[in-house]
Amino acid sequence: MTPEGEALLCQGADELKITLDDARQAQFAALMTLLQEANTKVNLTALKTETDIILKHFVDSLSCLRGGHLDGAGRVLDLGTGAGFPALPLAIMRPDTIFSPLDSIRKKIDFVRGAAEALGLGNVQPQVGRAETLGRDPAHRDTYDRVVCRAVAALPVLAELALPLLRPGGLLVAQKGPIAEDELEAGRRAATELGGRVTTVDAFALPVLGDARTLVVVEKVSPSPSKYPRREGVPASQPLF
Ligand code: SAM
Structure with missing residues (x-):
């Protein structure tokens, strides 16, 4: 990562009131190199420039905090992680939390x-699979x-995919x-159907760029009905609401 990139990453993190120590800065720099190298061989992410990756992947992922x-x-599933966002930046910041990045690809x-x-992130346990399948698996x-x-999807779809996977009292942070x-x-209606309740709608501006962002938090307040999630692809093709 260039010195300008390091400064931009620290500025973005600062605006989120996050301090990056040298070890974490080095991890973000290494992730940048790996992502840009891999992206020349496989189409992992549409964001290619250092500035875009820093602000729209790294800082945007950190805004989840x-x-x-x-x-x-203790255990956080990243549903539809793609190239590891937000899971990898979060795993860098939270070494005591286990992150499970999930993607069907x-x-x-x-x-x-x-x-x-x-x-060196020992707290990351990646999984290939679909959220619909995991949501019906007693192990998950x-x-x-x-x-x-x-x-990943509109809020009603996310509610159907995510809420069955949460323990009672767990949170979906979209x-x-x-x-x-x-x-x-x-989304509120779908959450209710799935045993959830929207507790927070936090609108804010992405650091540096100022783009509009929203964190929507849904708490699981009661068990999700056993008929959910429906079979693979149905939550997205026929949203509940
Ligand atoms: N979260 C990443 C990010 O923000 O950069 C990736 C976003 S990408 C637009 C959506 C990803 O979700 C894709 O990689 C896709 O394969 C995955 N996905 C969509 N529906 C899924 C499902 N039902 N189960 C698992 N992965 C899913």
């Missing part, structure tokens, strides 16, 4: 696994303290851009 919603979490998880190993259903997800009132309303 706003509000302390991940504090005290094997080549993406292969990258995440290799990157976690190269960065009702087990996670948090589900995080960024840029990173969104500006969220329309009708998506939020549909």
